[in-house]
Amino acid sequence: MKQKIVVAGNGMVGYKFCEKLIAKNELAKYELVVFGEEPRPAYDRVHLSAYFEGKTAEDLTMAPLEWYTKNNIQLILSDPVSQIDPVRKTVTSMKGVVVSYDKLIMATGSAAFVPPIPGSEKDGVFVYRTIEDLDLILEYSKKAKKGAVIGGGLLGLEAAKAVADLGLETHVIEFAPRLMPRQLDEAGAVVLKDKIEELGITVHLSKSTASIDGEHAIRSLTFTDGIELDIDMLVISAGIKPRDEVAVKAGLEVGKRGGIVVNDYMQTSHPDIYAIGECALYKEMIYGLVAPGYEMAEVAVAHIVGTERIFAPYDMSTKLKLLGVDVASYGDCYGTTPQSKTIVFEDKVKGIYKRMNISEDGKTLYGGILVGEAENYNMLLQTFKNGIVLPPNPEDLMLGSRGGSESSGHGLSMLPDDALICSCEGVSKGDICGAVRDKDINDLAGMKACNKAGTGCGGCVPMVKDLINDTMKSMGKVIKTVLCEHFSYSRQELYDLVRIQEIKTFDQALDQLGKGCGCEVCKPAIASILASTWNEMILKHAPLQDTNDKFLANIQKGGTYSVVPRIPGGEITPDKLIVIGSVAKKYNLYTKITGGQRIDMFGAHVHELPDIWEELIDAGFESGHAYGKALRTVKSCVGSTWCRFGLHDSVGFAIRIEERYRGLRAPHKLKSAVSGCVRECAEAQSKDFGIIATEKGWNLFVCGNGGSKPQHALLFASDIDEKTCIQYIDRFLMFYMKTAEPLSRTATWLNKMEGGINYLKEVIIQDSLGICDQLEKEMQFMVDTYACEWAEVVRNPELRKRFKHFINSDEADPTVAFKTEREQKFPVDWK
Amino acid sequence: MEEKKLTDEIGQLQKISWIKVCTTDSIPENEGGCVKIKDKQIAIFNFTKTGEWFATDNQCPHKMQMILSRGMLGDQAGEPKVACPYHKKTFSLHTGECLSGEEYSIQTYPVKVEKNEVFIGMTV
Numbered sequence: 044m045k046q047k048i049v050v051a052g053n054g055m056v057g058y059k060f061c062e063k064l065i066a067k068n069e070l071a072k073y074e075l076v077v078f079g080e081e082p083r084p085a086y087d088r089v090h091l092s093a094y095f096e097g098k099t100a101e102d103l104t105m106a107p108l109e110w111y112t113k114n115n116i117q118l119i120l121s122d123p124v125s126q127i128d129p130v131r132k133t134v135t136s137m138k139g140v141v142v143s144y145d146k147l148i149m150a151t152g153s154a155a156f157v158p159p160i161p162g163s164e165k166d167g168v169f170v171y172r173t174i175e176d177l178d179l180i181l182e183y184s185k186k187a188k189k190g191a192v193i194g195g196g197l198l199g200l201e202a203a204k205a206v207a208d209l210g211l212e213t214h215v216i217e218f219a220p221r222l223m224p225r226q227l228d229e230a231g232a233v234v235l236k237d238k239i240e241e242l243g244i245t246v247h248l249s250k251s252t253a254s255i256d257g258e259h260a261i262r263s264l265t266f267t268d269g270i271e272l273d274i275d276m277l278v279i280s281a282g283i284k285p286r287d288e289v290a291v292k293a294g295l296e297v298g299k300r301g302g303i304v305v306n307d308y309m310q311t312s313h314p315d316i317y318a319i320g321e322c323a324l325y326k327e328m329i330y331g332l333v334a335p336g337y338e339m340a341e342v343a344v345a346h347i348v349g350t351e352r353i354f355a356p357y358d359m360s361t362k363l364k365l366l367g368v369d370v371a372s373y374g375d376c377y378g379t380t381p382q383s384k385t386i387v388f389e390d391k392v393k394g395i396y397k398r399m400n401i402s403e404d405g406k407t408l409y410g411g412i413l414v415g416e417a418e419n420y421n422m423l424l425q426t427f428k429n430g431i432v433l434p435p436n437p438e439d440l441m442l443g444s445r446g447g448s449e450s451s452g453h454g455l456s457m458l459p460d461d462a463l464i465c466s467c468e469g470v471s472k473g474d475i476c477g478a479v480r481d482k483d484i485n486d487l488a489g490m491k492a493c494n495k496a497g498t499g500c501g502g503c504v505p506m507v508k509d510l511i512n513d514t515m516k517s518m519g520k521v522i523k524t525v526l527c528e529h530f531s532y533s534r535q536e537l538y539d540l541v542r543i544q545e546i547k548t549f550d551q552a553l554d555q556l557g558k559g560c561g562c563e564v565c566k567p568a569i570a571s572i573l574a575s576t577w578n579e580m581i582l583k584h585a586p587l588q589d590t591n592d593k594f595l596a597n598i599q600k601g602g603t604y605s606v607v608p609r610i611p612g613g614e615i616t617p618d619k620l621i622v623i624g625s626v627a628k629k630y631n632l633y634t635k636i637t638g639g640q641r642i643d644m645f646g647a648h649v650h651e652l653p654d655i656w657e658e659l660i661d662a663g664f665e666s667g668h669a670y671g672k673a674l675r676t677v678k679s680c681v682g683s684t685w686c687r688f689g690l691h692d693s694v695g696f697a698i699r700i701e702e703r704y705r706g707l708r709a710p711h712k713l714k715s716a717v718s719g720c721v722r723e724c725a726e727a728q729s730k731d732f733g734i735i736a737t738e739k740g741w742n743l744f745v746c747g748n749g750g751s752k753p754q755h756a757l758l759f760a761s762d763i764d765e766k767t768c769i770q771y772i773d774r775f776l777m778f779y780m781k782t783a784e785p786l787s788r789t790a791t792w793l794n795k796m797e798g799g800i801n802y803l804k805e806v807i808i809q810d811s812l813g814i815c816d817q818l819e820k821e822m823q824f825m826v827d828t829y830a831c832e833w834a835e836v837v838r839n840p841e842l843r844k845r846f847k848h849f850i851n852s853d854e855a856d857p858t859v860a861f862k863t864e865r866e867q868k869f870p871v872d873w874k
Numbered sequence: 875m876e877e878k879k880l881t882d883e884i885g886q887l888q889k890i891s892w893i894k895v896c897t898t899d900s901i902p903e904n905e906g907g908c909v910k911i912k913d914k915q916i917a918i919f920n921f922t923k924t925g926e927w928f929a930t931d932n933q934c935p936h937k938m939q940m941i942l943s944r945g946m947l948g949d950q951a952g953e954p955k956v957a958c959p960y961h962k963k964t965f966s967l968h969t970g971e972c973l974s975g976e977e978y979s980i981q982t983y984p985v986k987v988e989k990n991e992v993f994i995g996m997t998v
């Protein structure tokens with residue numbers, strides 16, 4: 044007979060329990076039934092805020108529904124356990140399902156604690172715990188302007204970031220006289236507060252809320268000191284309350300302030316019922332973090348399958364990024380250990396505070412705090428946890444070895460093999476190094492698959508990477524950046540080899556330099572190298588291209604494509620505008636002015652692309668390469684021809700630049716802009732190369748970008764004439780194309796370059812490597828051999844044939860579906 | 875010849891019927907194409923590198939897009955695979971299993987080539 048295990052709660056820890064039980068490979072002995080109150084399977088609550096940053100519920104899911112089916116777990120969602128009968132050993136769900144159990148696991152987590160403030164039921168008052176909470180907040184925030192968060196602890200500040208990201212004026216209200224009173228001391232909290240206020244968030248300390256006011260919806264808060272704060276949205280994040288209500292009804296022992304009491308094996312007062320995660324009270328303590336919850340799951344599994352493991356009081360050290368500020372605390376962070384000494388470092392300018400509490404003889408680390416910069420957290424934590432003897436200047440460990448001074452020789456090698464590196468998954472240093480040595484694991488992805496290190500909160504990832512590299516080095520293995528399993532070369536090496544060995548096709552490259560059949564990483568990378576070297580028609584290498592380059596258009600939701608003709612410098616005649624309008628109308632395309640000063644037409648079926656382009660090319664347009672890792676747009680401002688401040692003709696220059704580099708394939712896309720004066724209306728300083736007019740000529744800036752990691756371009760040369768400017772850009776682009784890793788923009792490339800911008804200037808301006816002639820020649824070849832690829836396709840019946848959905852029918856894809864909004868068509872949403 | 879007999883026999887055993895879908899030259903080397911069989915969309919891959927042909931569902935289970943025939947071919951440790959153009963999830967062409975660590979998989983179908991014609995096997 045199989046033993047029946049019922050799990051109440053499908054949150055992070057409840058899920059982990061199932062995963063760990065399965066890992067024991069004894070599933071044949073058990074039948075698992077899981078009840079979840081939420082409508083979806085367990086998701087990563089720790090990264091809940093990522094939901095506001097574009098992650099979907101699905102991205103956050105711990106395992107999809109198929110995983111439960113595959114492992115024979117019966118998962119019942121949207122139906123919480125409402126009753127337990129410990130005598131008959133049954134549970135009853137809200138919807139009336141009755142299931143008997145041999146073992147019951149309570150993994151009901153906790154709920155947000157809402158203090159009894161009058162008015163907390165009003166519209167516009169939220170908590171921050173589930174995806175549904177976030178959906179409600181998102182919806183409501185659309186009509187709100189000013190938001191506040193009650194609670195200045197870890198969760199409160201997470202919520203504050205979300206409110207601020209939603210574009211609301213944001214206030215944080217904390218009852219205690221400082222932020223994060225549980226993790227930080229006074230001085231650390233002040234630094235954090237300053238940093239947060241720099242972001243435009245107002246922090247109110249020592250404030251308690253007397254009432255939430257407004258008719259139906261919240262209008263303002265009144266504090267106990269009589270002061271009022273006008274707001275129209277409130278998130279309460281004042282702590283957590285264990286979900287023990289069902290346990291209480293069943294007569295299980297609970298703590299005075301809530302929480303189901305458990306012993307060392309996670310058993311409750313009823314030995315067949317276990318409690319794990321945030322609902323469990325162990326030695327008077329609720330652990331509000333995921334790592335101890337996972338350990339509880341491990342302990343409960345061990346006890347059920349009959350192996351020995353007990354829960355030990357867990358270290359509550361944490362490192363977080365709150366509102367972009369690193370905050371970490373570990374061990375005895377306040378220095379309450381008798382006879383401890385404290386070292387403090389504070390930099391008010393940069394907003395950095397660091398503290399370490401050590402023993403009188405300076406040998407033992409008791410704990411500490413890091414605010415504003417926590418790079419050394421992992422090392423400090425390991426030193427503390429493993430009782431490693433501190434170096435003669437213990438502050439080095441906290442500050443990092445500073446300019447010039449010898450490194451303190453205190454590194455990963457000092458850690459004992461049993462030092463726990465990934466506490467979420469319980470992976471030790473020995474496990475990681477062993478996997479490199481014995482299982483031939485040599486990268487992070489392999490390690491994650493091997494023992495799950497780094498898959499939880501992700502805090503240990505830098506350390507795991509260092510351990511992998513150190514171990515490989517110690518084994519005499521060379522660590523180099525290789526493209527993928529098929530090519531053991533870096534992009535730069537491949538670039539040189541392709542040129543030297545005159546390689547013209549992917550198969551040739553594979554035969555001479557690689558192995559296997561290639562993959563989605565090396566194929567586009569080699570295609571880009573071939574294009575940057577020989578500048579041949581891109582469709583000659585169609586099988587190597589990402590779908591965008593394969594169909595010379597960007598694929599969009601639903602399977603249709605966009606059409607972006609080049610509009611150099613953003614300048615366009617009324618006649619050409621009319622052509623775009625009439626083509627879009629004829630083929631029923633959605634139109635939008637892009638952020639790159641041109642017009643994008645969306646929603647073309649693959650078979651329509653050649654016809655559309657034929658009409659555009661007849662009217663004098665050419666490909667805009669919006670689909671390629673190639674030059675995109677050169678933005679311009681109106682410049683001296685019209686603008687009263689303009690110093691030179693920025694539009695004219697932008698057009699000349701765009702026409703010179705159009706079609707150029709590079710490791711990543713390239714963007715540029717030309718502004719007519721320092722007012723910088725073309726945003727040249729956010730481009731891969733940007734040009735700004737000066738009284739005497741032009742200033743050239745390089746290596747900027749927008750995107751997810753914006754970076755300003757750096758001044759490269761001042762007051763140069765147009766000819767010199769183009770000469771420098773020729774050299775600069777060619778040097779980038781030769782030496783950058785695949786998919787790295789110019790900014791990333793420069794950031795990794797030893798010697799940085801000064802070195803780059805030496806190579807490009809002073810010609811320190813003696814390669815500038817060569818670079819210029821190579822660029823001139825690219826310029827001379829440019830041809831519009833769409834013009835070629837339109838004229839070539841063989842190439843036109845590629846643009847079809849079915850090979851055995853002329854029909855369009857019948858599954859493509861549109862809806863109408865704001866008088867235009869849009870694809871229907873993802874399913 | 876030997877091999878062909880074997881596929882035929884397997885076909886017989888599983889009550890597979892072979893449907894002629896296209897000629898070998900209608901799918902470019904190392905690329906895919908989509909065929910319509912009744913209301914079903916099947917992706918066929920001309921894996922020229924090893925001289926094999928594969929067939930799978932055209933729909934990617936990640937966001938239910940009809941797209942895999944436009945995916946990129948390759949191998950992972952010798953296992954032939956296709957990468958979805960949308961978010962680069964990869965699937966084994968042998969088993970249909972997702973090789974980028976997701977739980978879902980795609981259906982694969984047997985393919986045989988006779989003279990210059992491509993057939994795929996479907997259970998009826």
Ligand code: SRM
Pocket residue numbers: 597598599605606607635636637638639640641642643669675676712714729730747748749750751752788
């Ligand atoms: C259409 C447009 C948005 C709009 O409605 O305005 C757009 C749309 C896309 N952008 Fe963009 N970007 C557009 C301007 C921008 C800008 C603004 C600018 O150029 O001034 C930026 C920030 C500036 C920058 O790149 O430095 C921008 C940063 C990105 C990034 C992030 C790049 C980075 O280095 O982090 C990506 C992702 C990528 O390229 O890997 C991206 C990728 C995309 C893709 C290609 C995503 C995709 O593969 O489907 C979008 C499809 C376009 C299509 O179907 O035609 N788009 N994108 C803009 C087209 C400009 C044009 O005329 O070509």
Ligand SMILES: Cc1cc2nc3c(=O)[nH]c(=O)nc-3n(C[C@H](O)[C@H](O)[C@H](O)COP(=O)(O)OP(=O)(O)OC[C@H]3O[C@@H](n4cnc5c(N)ncnc54)[C@H](O)[C@@H]3O)c2cc1C
Pocket residue numbers: 051052053054055056057058078079080081088089090091092122123124125150151152153171172198201286289319320321322330331332333334336363500
């Ligand atoms: C915004 C936010 C940020 C966080 N950041 C961090 C962080 O950086 N680091 C960290 O370590 N921790 C963090 N946490 C805490 C972490 O998420 C929790 O410790 C963890 O989720 C606890 O897991 P659990 O399974 O015990 O509870 P939960 O994840 O809450 O899951 C419990 C589940 O049980 C369900 N349930 C309740 N009652 C019943 C019932 N009777 N029957 C069936 N189902 C029921 C609930 O609906 C819920 O789905 C954060 C939490 C939040 C909200």
Ligand code: SF4
Pocket residue numbers: none
């Ligand atoms: S257009 Fe650019 S910013 Fe907008 S969703 Fe697409 S990739 Fe993201």
Ligand code: FES
Pocket residue numbers: 934935936937938939958959960961962963
């Ligand atoms: S739709 Fe295929 S990977 Fe996302």
